Amino acid sequence: MSKMHATITAAGHYAPEKLLTNADLEKMVDTTDEWIRTRTGIVERHILEGGALSDMAVPAITRMLKNSGIGPEEIDLIIVATISPDMFFPSTACIIQEKIGAKKAWGFDLSAACSGFLYALVVGAQFVENGSYRKVVVVGGDVMSRIADYTDRNNCILFGDAAAAVLLEPTEDTSLGILDHVLYADGSGGKVLYMKGGGSLNPPTHETVDKGMHYLYQDGKAVFKVAVIGMAEASAEIMKRNGLTGKDVDWLVPHQANLRIIDACAERMELEKSKVMVNIDRYGNTTNATIPMCLSEWWQAGKLRKGQTIVLASFGAGFTWGAVLVKWNAENVAQN
Ligand code: COA
Numbered sequence: 001m002s003k004m005h006a007t008i009t010a011a012g013h014y015a016p017e018k019l020l021t022n023a024d025l026e027k028m029v030d031t032t033d034e035w036i037r038t039r040t041g042i043v044e045r046h047i048l049e050g051g052a053l054s055d056m057a058v059p060a061i062t063r064m065l066k067n068s069g070i071g072p073e074e075i076d077l078i079i080v081a082t083i084s085p086d087m088f089f090p091s092t093a094c095i096i097q098e099k100i101g102a103k104k105a106w107g108f109d110l111s112a113a114c115s116g117f118l119y120a121l122v123v124g125a126q127f128v129e130n131g132s133y134r135k136v137v138v139v140g141g142d143v144m145s146r147i148a149d150y151t152d153r154n155n156c157i158l159f160g161d162a163a164a165a166v167l168l169e170p171t172e173d174t175s176l177g178i179l180d181h182v183l184y185a186d187g188s189g190g191k192v193l194y195m196k197g198g199g200s201l202n203p204p205t206h207e208t209v210d211k212g213m214h215y216l217y218q219d220g221k222a223v224f225k226v227a228v229i230g231m232a233e234a235s236a237e238i239m240k241r242n243g244l245t246g247k248d249v250d251w252l253v254p255h256q257a258n259l260r261i262i263d264a265c266a267e268r269m270e271l272e273k274s275k276v277m278v279n280i281d282r283y284g285n286t287t288n289a290t291i292p293m294c295l296s297e298w299w300q301a302g303k304l305r306k307g308q309t310i311v312l313a314s315f316g317a318g319f320t321w322g323a324v325l326v327k328w329n330a331e332n333v334a335q336n
Contacts, residue, residue: 007168008167054086057165079138121138122178128169
């Protein structure tokens with residue numbers, strides 16, 4: 001058995017230029033900047049105007065490769081966590097593989113909604129830990145603006161578009177890298193957060209379009225409660241079984257769905273706010289991109305440093321949720 005650990009050695013992210021601010025949304029639905037800020041913490045989101053998920057994933061991976069110093073031809077495997085792939089098939093992983101010239105890589109898409117990045121990170125880590133591959137790219141990204149209903153004030157204010165990627169490589173130092181994970185699913189949650197149209201159950205017809213079935217539906221209140229409990233309990237579980245308290249954790253990297261969910265989770269973990277990565281104000285909920293976006297931004301700003309202990313936590317449709325414990329092992333790239 002290999003004693004390798006998988007470790008994140010680089011990250012990169014991309015958000016499209018166009019902004020959708022709360023002021024813009026005030027003109028589209030019956031809402032106010034004040035309501036959105038106080039209920040969600042969101043101020044603006046980025047929106048992809050043309051193109052598809054792969055058009056955000058490619059610049060994110062290109063930046064990640066630049067930060068790592070490796071070339072695309074060295075990549076062994078590409079895993080794309082998304083609920084808004086370019087199309088059902090071929091997989092966005094294959095589209096990306098061709099676009100970046102990762103000639104020897106194979107890859108696939110993975111669907112677990114807002115927990116997709118954590119699921120994909122854990123799956124990718126298995127291949128590195130068992131010695132199969134040495135360079136695995138895990139991408140999280142979504143074009144949520146394509147499935148948000150901009151006549152529904154309950155939901156359209158929450159989401160934005162972005163993609164981010166990390167590189168997994170092996171290390172023989174088993175005190176570093178991805179140390180532990182807890183992942184869960186509960187299919188009974190499918191009743192309160194879903195997109196019914198477009199799949200084999202409800203293939204696209206005039207009727208499915210007229211009924212708005214190709215939009216995301218969410219009962220926000222029902223999701224809110226379980227999201228706080230799920231993220232906090234998964235984080236507490238992983239900390240407890242690794243003998244850690246809030247004092248030992250340098251950063252909580254939570255899925256960015258609502259600032260109030262993040263604050264409640266941090267409070268339950270007895271973590272100071274200064275130890276919690278938050279960028280929901282600038283991006284909204286970018287679904288699969290939220291956690292790798294935080295890692296990439298904080299790392300490139302020099303705030304996430306080698307040797308720090310971080311807990312990644314997510315909750316999403318399915319329901320799916322979990323936490324991953326990481327000892328950050330990427331060389332510092334920041335100049336400051
Ligand atoms: N602007 C103004 N008012 C709005 C509004 C908006 N954009 N959206 C909803 N409201 C209204 C509601 O209609 C309701 O009015 P009523 O009391 O007259 O019926 C009132 O605000 C309160 O709505 P409520 O649903 O109780 O708000 P909330 O505090 O629960 O916040 C969410 C709503 C969606 C922001 C919140 O529930 C949430 O973030 N849920 C979880 C999202 C999430 O984690 N998703 C996971 C996907 S990963």
